[in-house]
Amino acid sequence: MITSAEGLASGTRLDADVCILGAGAAGITLARELAGHGLAVVVLESGADDLQPDIQDLARGESVGEPLGFADNLTTLDAIRLRQFGGTTNHWAGFCRPYDDVDFEVRPQLERSGWPITRADLDPWYQRAHPVLGLGPYRFDWQYWAEQQGMGEPLIDTPLVATGVYQIRDTRFGPEYRGELDAADDVAVYLEATAVDLRLTGDRVSEVRAKTLGGVQLSVEPRVVVVALGGIENARMLLACQGDRPAGLGNEHDLVGRHFCEHFAVPIGIAEVGEDPAALSALFEADLGAQEGTLRIKGDVALTSEAIRSRGLLSLGCQVVVGAYAEERPRVISGLGISEVAAVAGAVGAQPPRSSIYFLATAEQELNPASQVRLGRDTDPLGMPRVELDWQFTDRDRSSILDGMALLGEELARTGIGRLQVTPGSLRFESTDGIRPYVGGLAVDAAAADPEGFELGLGFHHMCTTRMAADPTEGVVDPDLRMHSVDNVYVAGSSVFGTAGASTPTYTIVALTLRLADHLLNEVL
Amino acid sequence: MQRRTLLKGLGAGGLVAAAGVAGWKLLDDDGGDEAPTDPTLATPEPTATLQAALAAVGAAYLEVQPDEADPEVLLAALPALAGRVPDNPGHALAVLAPSVEADAEAGEVVDLGGWVLTRTECRAAALYAG
Numbered sequence: 001m002i003t004s005a006e007g008l009a010s011g012t013r014l015d016a017d018v019c020i021l022g023a024g025a026a027g028i029t030l031a032r033e034l035a036g037h038g039l040a041v042v043v044l045e046s047g048a049d050d051l052q053p054d055i056q057d058l059a060r061g062e063s064v065g066e067p068l069g070f071a072d073n074l075t076t077l078d079a080i081r082l083r084q085f086g087g088t089t090n091h092w093a094g095f096c097r098p099y100d101d102v103d104f105e106v107r108p109q110l111e112r113s114g115w116p117i118t119r120a121d122l123d124p125w126y127q128r129a130h131p132v133l134g135l136g137p138y139r140f141d142w143q144y145w146a147e148q149q150g151m152g153e154p155l156i157d158t159p160l161v162a163t164g165v166y167q168i169r170d171t172r173f174g175p176e177y178r179g180e181l182d183a184a185d186d187v188a189v190y191l192e193a194t195a196v197d198l199r200l201t202g203d204r205v206s207e208v209r210a211k212t213l214g215g216v217q218l219s220v221e222p223r224v225v226v227v228a229l230g231g232i233e234n235a236r237m238l239l240a241c242q243g244d245r246p247a248g249l250g251n252e253h254d255l256v257g258r259h260f261c262e263h264f265a266v267p268i269g270i271a272e273v274g275e276d277p278a279a280l281s282a283l284f285e286a287d288l289g290a291q292e293g294t295l296r297i298k299g300d301v302a303l304t305s306e307a308i309r310s311r312g313l314l315s316l317g318c319q320v321v322v323g324a325y326a327e328e329r330p331r332v333i334s335g336l337g338i339s340e341v342a343a344v345a346g347a348v349g350a351q352p353p354r355s356s357i358y359f360l361a362t363a364e365q366e367l368n369p370a371s372q373v374r375l376g377r378d379t380d381p382l383g384m385p386r387v388e389l390d391w392q393f394t395d396r397d398r399s400s401i402l403d404g405m406a407l408l409g410e411e412l413a414r415t416g417i418g419r420l421q422v423t424p425g426s427l428r429f430e431s432t433d434g435i436r437p438y439v440g441g442l443a444v445d446a447a448a449a450d451p452e453g454f455e456l457g458l459g460f461h462h463m464c465t466t467r468m469a470a471d472p473t474e475g476v477v478d479p480d481l482r483m484h485s486v487d488n489v490y491v492a493g494s495s496v497f498g499t500a501g502a503s504t505p506t507y508t509i510v511a512l513t514l515r516l517a518d519h520l521l522n523e524v525l
Numbered sequence: 526m527q528r529r530t531l532l533k534g535l536g537a538g539g540l541v542a543a544a545g546v547a548g549w550k551l552l553d554d555d556g557g558d559e560a561p562t563d564p565t566l567a568t569p570e571p572t573a574t575l576q577a578a579l580a581a582v583g584a585a586y587l588e589v590q591p592d593e594a595d596p597e598v599l600l601a602a603l604p605a606l607a608g609r610v611p612d613n614p615g616h617a618l619a620v621l622a623p624s625v626e627a628d629a630e631a632g633e634v635v636d637l638g639g640w641v642l643t644r645t646e647c648r649a650a651a652l653y654a655g
Contacts, residue, residue, distance in 0.1 A: 335638035343578035349622035409641025414629035446638035
């Protein structure tokens with residue numbers, strides 16, 4: 001059943017075996033998994049089926065740290081998250097790729113790195129995420145998809161840098177699963193019901209309080225609560241529950257909201273390579289012009305786990321835009337030009353240039369306790385403190401991107417494929433071809449490079465604010481995603497990620513949620 | 526405006542790795558697609574002759590390594606040339622190809638304005654830069 005809470009009598013009390021807060025990718029996945037098991041499942045979703053401006057305004061907050069985006073194109077907290085049935089999947093791009101082995105490991109150079117589970121632990125649920133997301137087989141290697149789709153040779157494939165793929169399908173969880181949940185007689189989804197408080201009896205949440213903008217107040221008495229409100233809102237919700245724990249729920253060690261991570265999206269390099277532009281386009285631009293809602297396979301060049309371990313780097317992957325070298329070469333404002341470099345490289349044995357390419361990096365942010373989601377001073381119309389985001393960087397955030405790209409450059413040179421220019425802040429975009437950056441419309445002003453201060457764009461992914469850790473002094477939830485200090489509250493979503501990695505998060509959110517569902521069904525309920 | 530145009534293009538093409546929202550937001554802001562803003566950009570940068578390329582790369586290398594601005598020093602660092610500068614730079618560079626490969630294997634690279642180049646190719650260019 002799906003209904004608006006605005007139609008309830010104020011003061012309505014509900015009983016639930018499981019009360020799920022939020023109906024985004026995590027909340028909807030969990031509700032679907034719990035349906036049909038004879039449990040009473042209540043889902044409280046702040047939004048409606050369609051985006052409502054007054055509800056969306058509840059997501060408004062203040063950014064007091066690093067800018068959210070490039071200086072000429074800043075965004076806001078209420079623009080990058082959707083309060084709507086289906087959550088932010090209502091406008092996501094659909095990129096899916098698992099986290100790599102190294103993302104789960106302790107990296108000695110990186111404080112607090114490591115998850116309490118491994119990639120192998122999560123593999124069964126990654127596989128189960130595929131039908132949920134409408135993906136193809138559980139394969140992310142270039143070789144498999146090259147055979148399936150005739151994608152041609154990879155750009156590069158060495159022990160340190162590899163060409164893999166993203167599976168892309170922008171499944172909108174709201175429209176996709178609305179009918180199924182509406183028909184479920186053991187799941188009740190209440191739209192326009194914003195959870196505003198969790199009240200404790202002892203170490204258990206005994207009451208979930210919710211409100212609507214129309215003035216309806218309702219409460220749920222749950223056996224289990226799952227907080228699935230998103231990477232920022234999970235922290236906001238827990239911090240705001242101060243009635244029984246003055247510092248907020250689960251915040252005994254001042255960890256809730258800390259270690260906020262984004263993915264950096266950075267225009268970071270150009271290269272000349274000897275490979276055929278048509279083949280590279282088939283590999284890297286398979287999504288261009290494709291119909292939304294279909295499965296697309298798109299290449300991605302990334303540092304391998306071996307490279308990240310051995311060099312002490314943060315994870316990094318690159319999307320690639322391809323141009324034919326003969327027709328599209330970046331303009332030179334200052335510094336060495338691509339054709340000068342190509343001429344010398346060709347004379348010493350590199351392949352003759354056939355393609356010019358542009359790299360857009362997606363890079364991992366280092367865990368940093370100063371990068372933080374907090375409660376602001378203002379309150380929203382439901383009386384909840386608005387969110388305040390203090391996004392902070394470390395020196396390693398930038399230096400690791402540059403070191404990783406330099407490694408890619410070394411590998412391109414070592415293999416004779418071509419030469420790479422790393423362009424921190426020195427790439428200019430002078431034109432597009434209408435649907436993509438146009439390599440011939442790029443220009444490089446090497447004199448303007450700023451290796452220590454180049455802009456770090458956003459991936460619009462919010463992670464690590466309620467990290468999972470075996471030790472309660474290191475994380476908010478345990479490896480089963482149960483809060484360390486509250487017996488019957490679990491957290492789902494990217495806020496539980498141990499580190500940010502460089503893969504897009506929704507696929508991992510769904511996998512972790514499926515794992516949580518199995519845990520609840522098999523060991524808790 | 527330039528970066529805004531880029532990101533709109535990315536959003537429209539679904540190219541922003543993580544950024545469904547970027548596409549949504551920016552497309553809302555910007556409206557339709559844009560054609561190249563300057564038709565002259567369709568003409569690519571001219572390709573460089575080898576001599577001009579050697580001069581440019583060599584000069585850039587000597588800027589960051591001024592202590593090597595001496596043919597004797599450069600020749601000593603390029604033993605495959607056996608102490609003499611061939612008249613034909615193409616021949617010299619071909620002779621140095623194995624050394625370039627060895628540099629790359631050893632990670633012996635130089636950052637010239639962001640370009641990741643092997644030290645040997647930079648030295649060879651410097652030899653002909655003058």
